[in-house]
Amino acid sequence: MDALINLKDIVKTYQVGTVEVHALRGVDLQIQRNEYISIMGPSGSGKSTLMNIIGCLDSPTSGRYELESTPVHEMDDNQLAEIRNRKIGFVFQTFNLLPRASALHNVELPLIYSGVSASKRKVIAEEALDKVGLSDRKNHRPNELSGGQRQRVAIARALVNNPSLILADEPTGNLDSKTGEEIMRVFGKLNEAGNTIIVVTHEKYIADQASRIVRILDGNIADDLQLEEN
Amino acid sequence: MNFEEGLRLAYQTVKSNKLRTFLTTLGIVIGVMAVIGMMSIIDALERHMTQTLSAVGGSVFWVQKYPAVRIGHLDRKYRNRKNITVEHARAVKRLAKAVGAVSPEFYTLGKQIKYKDESTNPNIIIYGGDENWAEVNDRYISEGRLFIKEDIYHKRYVAVIGSDIVEKLFPFSYPVGERIKIGNIRFEVVGVIDKKGEIFGNTQDNLVTIPYSTFRKVFGTKRTINIGIKAKSVELIPEAIDQTISALRIARKVPPGAENDFEIVTQDSIMDTLKNLTGFVFIAAVVICGISLLVGGIGIMNIMLVSVTERTREIGIRKAIGAKRKHILFQFMTESIGICIFGGIIGVILGVVVGLFISAALKLPPTIPVWSIFLGLGFSLLIGVVFGVYPAMKAARLDPIEALRHE
Ligand SMILES: Nc1ncnc2c1ncn2[C@@H]1O[C@H](COP(=O)(O)OP(=O)(O)OP(=O)(O)O)[C@@H](O)[C@H]1O
Ligand SMILES: [Mg+2]
Numbered sequence: 001m002d003a004l005i006n007l008k009d010i011v012k013t014y015q016v017g018t019v020e021v022h023a024l025r026g027v028d029l030q031i032q033r034n035e036y037i038s039i040m041g042p043s044g045s046g047k048s049t050l051m052n053i054i055g056c057l058d059s060p061t062s063g064r065y066e067l068e069s070t071p072v073h074e075m076d077d078n079q080l081a082e083i084r085n086r087k088i089g090f091v092f093q094t095f096n097l098l099p100r101a102s103a104l105h106n107v108e109l110p111l112i113y114s115g116v117s118a119s120k121r122k123v124i125a126e127e128a129l130d131k132v133g134l135s136d137r138k139n140h141r142p143n144e145l146s147g148g149q150r151q152r153v154a155i156a157r158a159l160v161n162n163p164s165l166i167l168a169d170e171p172t173g174n175l176d177s178k179t180g181e182e183i184m185r186v187f188g189k190l191n192e193a194g195n196t197i198i199v200v201t202h203e204k205y206i207a208d209q210a211s212r213i214v215r216i217l218d219g220n221i222a223d224d225l226q227l228e229e230n
Numbered sequence: 231m232n233f234e235e236g237l238r239l240a241y242q243t244v245k246s247n248k249l250r251t252f253l254t255t256l257g258i259v260i261g262v263m264a265v266i267g268m269m270s271i272i273d274a275l276e277r278h279m280t281q282t283l284s285a286v287g288g289s290v291f292w293v294q295k296y297p298a299v300r301i302g303h304l305d306r307k308y309r310n311r312k313n314i315t316v317e318h319a320r321a322v323k324r325l326a327k328a329v330g331a332v333s334p335e336f337y338t339l340g341k342q343i344k345y346k347d348e349s350t351n352p353n354i355i356i357y358g359g360d361e362n363w364a365e366v367n368d369r370y371i372s373e374g375r376l377f378i379k380e381d382i383y384h385k386r387y388v389a390v391i392g393s394d395i396v397e398k399l400f401p402f403s404y405p406v407g408e409r410i411k412i413g414n415i416r417f418e419v420v421g422v423i424d425k426k427g428e429i430f431g432n433t434q435d436n437l438v439t440i441p442y443s444t445f446r447k448v449f450g451t452k453r454t455i456n457i458g459i460k461a462k463s464v465e466l467i468p469e470a471i472d473q474t475i476s477a478l479r480i481a482r483k484v485p486p487g488a489e490n491d492f493e494i495v496t497q498d499s500i501m502d503t504l505k506n507l508t509g510f511v512f513i514a515a516v517v518i519c520g521i522s523l524l525v526g527g528i529g530i531m532n533i534m535l536v537s538v539t540e541r542t543r544e545i546g547i548r549k550a551i552g553a554k555r556k557h558i559l560f561q562f563m564t565e566s567i568g569i570c571i572f573g574g575i576i577g578v579i580l581g582v583v584v585g586l587f588i589s590a591a592l593k594l595p596p597t598i599p600v601w602s603i604f605l606g607l608g609f610s611l612l613i614g615v616v617f618g619v620y621p622a623m624k625a626a627r628l629d630p631i632e633a634l635r636h637e
Contacts, residue, residue, distance in 0.1 A: 057550055058631045078554050084630075085552020096547045096634065100242060112235055113552040157551065 089158025236564035255573030257526025262577025269602035270585030326473035358445025366458030374421035534621035546633030566618025574610025
């Protein structure tokens, strides 16, 4: 079977004034369905840049990116939006919820953009909130929720369109370690349920929950380690 | 994205920025208010004029020294004209074959009428006319009678009086047969003129009419008159006018090729003049409203640009989870259109109130032209679209990653 994700010689260069910043210097990476991958590496090594490219939020300067055998690097704005909407669930370090909307509405948002009817939307969004254990907080706004609860809402939002891939860039970075562990348990469960997950983290104990650890150093993959199932 | 979601968002932003939204919409509120207020006043004026003028007998026209509707000061051109006299009226009667009745009308303003110890304000108009006076003026004698040929021939001191005078001097008694004084001269009241009410807040019933022969004896002959002329039939009006003009040119010795030194006033000519006047007001109204709507539109664009900047991060989030350009465009367009329509509705309400208020103040029948409401709302919609499209495009084109990084 074809890989879920196939990255070939991905380069990302930023132009800052006259200086060129090489964030990614030619990354090759293949990811299979149902993998649980941790990405580690020092600050500024290019982890977020890679995640943004995989998440179709950003385009590489050069290189090939195939998602489910479709060439993403050839797509225009609208097609990328469609991919982000249907195939990818992104979880951010800073949650990125809409502050004025309720938890339920935040979770419904991707469904709105994929054109699901209002009544169906509500049912699906409630299910997703239930999966992250927040059905009793659905009418709360983000500022009425704790950090961990906010991140759960964000995970529910990432799940709601049943994506092929869940990406999380330092999802526990703004949480204390106990809450962080809880969040990681949610990801573990999602992986057991068949979801493909990529998590960026600085914490060894978090990375160890994955089945594979990819280390990035200065825009290159330094190390790609398959862990034994524990 | 569905419409309902767009409206919900627009409502939410408006609600969370009440004061700002209100200030922003002020330009549109004022513009739309002006549109509707002015349109309803113009509409009321026109209707009222049509109504008032169509009451005048269709086959009557007037010869006057001065134009019927004057804008601004009296031109020297008019003042230097020769007076119109009874002889001119006779010439018309003699020479114009298509003319039926010819009625000379003298007038003098600002007189006081007395009865016993009571007296009116010195604002009564005294007319001197003949037995056709009521007919050419479209008035009716509601009590008693109009003076007859013999009254005119014998220069009798008889008068028909308007209802204002009846109300003031004869509140509880029957005026016909009583003796009133115009200045110091006694007149016998022979009739009462029907009440006409007010036009543009001016009473039409503060008048006394006496035989023109008596008028000349009392007030002198050195004054201009108006001549009321009735064509033999409505079809003969154009001919009657032509013949009247020729007769007057001969009687007044106007050299060939020179302009008429008198005015022919017909119902249509008054209507045209007034239409020109309201047309002018209309254009002024359009310009004023256009300017305030333009200012309103610039305000909308400004606030929408601020809104886009403020919500860059929100736009980033929406794009990150799959909003396409059209979704963002739609969201911000709905918002700017929503704000404009909101302002438009307030403007419509205020405009209707202002229109009714001014109509009432001018004693005009209250009318609200429905099309002006649609025009006002249509303008608001248009402004929402025109001035909302640039900020919305700006939002739609934002790069998701850069928008998410925005602090
Ligand atoms: N928009 C940008 N413009 C210029 N340079 C950038 C931009 N985004 C990232 N970079 C640079 O690219 C490199 C990689 O950044 P990236 O955010 O991917 O690092 P990271 O591995 O996620 O770091 P951290 O662990 O601190 O989040 C850094 O040197 C950074 O300065
Ligand atoms: Mg990072």
